[in-house]
Amino acid sequence: MAVPPPVPAGVGGTAGAPTVSQLDRWGLSPAQREAAGAALRFLAQPLPEAAAPAAGTAPVPQRGWARLLPQRAAPASPRFLLWAVTGAGKTEMIFPLLGYVLDRGGKVLVATPRRDVVLELAPRLAKAFPEEKMAVLYGGSPQRWEEGRLFLSTTHQLMRFSHAFDLVVIDELDAFPYHNDPMLAYAAGNSCKAEGRFIYLSATPPANLQREVRAGRLPHAKVPARFHGHPLPVPRRIHMESVEACLRRRIFRKELISSLETSIRRGAQVFVFVSRIRHIEPVVALLRSHFPGLPIEGTSSQDKSRSDHVLDFRATNTRLLVTTTILERGVTVPKSDVYILDADSELFDEASLVQMAGRAGRSKDDPRGTVVFVSKEWTKSQRNAVRQIRSMNVIAGKSGFLKEKKEAVNG
Secondary structure: OOOOOOOHHHHHHHHHOOOOHHHOOOOHHHHHHHHHHHHHHHHOOOOOOOOOOOOOOOOOOHHHHHHHOOOOOOOOOOOOEEEEOOOOOHHHHHHHHHHHHHHHHOOOOEEOOOOOHHHHHHHHHHHHOOOOOOOEOOOOOOOOOOOOOOOOOEHHHHOOOOEEEEEEEEOOOOOOOOOOHHHHHHHHHHHEEEEEEEEEEEEOHHHHHHHHHHHOOEEEEOOOOOOOOOOOOEEEEEEOOHHHHHHHOOOOHHHHHHHHHHHHHHEEEEEEEEOOOHHHHHHHHHHHEEEEOOOOOOOOOOOOOHHHHHHHHHHOOEEEEEEOOHHOOOOOOEEEEEEEEEEOOOOOOOHHHHHHHOOOOOOOOOOOOOOOEEEEOOOOOOOOOOHHHHHHHHHHOOOOOOOOHHHHHHH
């Protein structure tokens, strides 16, 4: 009997088909497990003929900036989108995928836009794969030249690689600086082997990818529920004049102050998002006049003490934090409520509103956080953000992923 040829690392085929045991070990929720299973089946599929490398060819090493120039299209390696709501547990979902490729001798890369997320993910990946030597790459990283089979990096580090990986996972592909940067997109494509695979992760995929999903051109799996099995908090609206007008009058509308009082009384940590850095200090001052004695601080991308302010907020030393979209992602604070001032600002698109709203209700101990859009106008971005959140809740309810199905309808 002829022995079937081995399945090359990162290349699918029945001989390399995933097994149930590859999902069992990670303790995934039903929603996570279903999506991870779909992604595993994608990895195990035979490579499309058009993407297969020609026999006898090998990637040509490129050096310096020359290898970044799009003299040809980036390799068209097959792609899969994990469209997971905020707080769904994306990191846990990629563990089976990384394990599948590593078990076959492959080389994998997980790339995320921000250094702080890299530093947060590093110990989690090291714990998940203790036998693998891992290289953690970011600006100023001491591991710049280390080798291994498991790499974790910022998206800018993708520029260092050419046809190196069997699996490339791009986290938060809709976020700055990766989003709308053709050079980084090309570098990502160039980093993957022609016979490799891409996994995209996002709670708010860019419009072009959503169109590909609707047209059936991009294989994907939606994760419509958080790991704790409760629906996403649906934003409600408070009608109020602009922040500029409130600051001129030195007063916020009574309905906003009353809602903030409710959040504070229930013991929530309160995010107050504003659209402009210049508003932070005066909004902090005005809120302190409304809530004397309450620890209130502000932070932004220009704040040299931002890390300390976030740590104080996590530790509840600060109860209300005024900030910008710099904290719309990657920050999980148990028992938190979210208020978005000037939610009708042109600086807040649908994706940023969904991400900011996603800071609430992430904890299993407080899954029903409050989200409030505060604005003078009811914009298309706000309507679409609410529609997207409601839609995911409905899908989660119909799929049986919620502990109480009626919550998805009533939310």
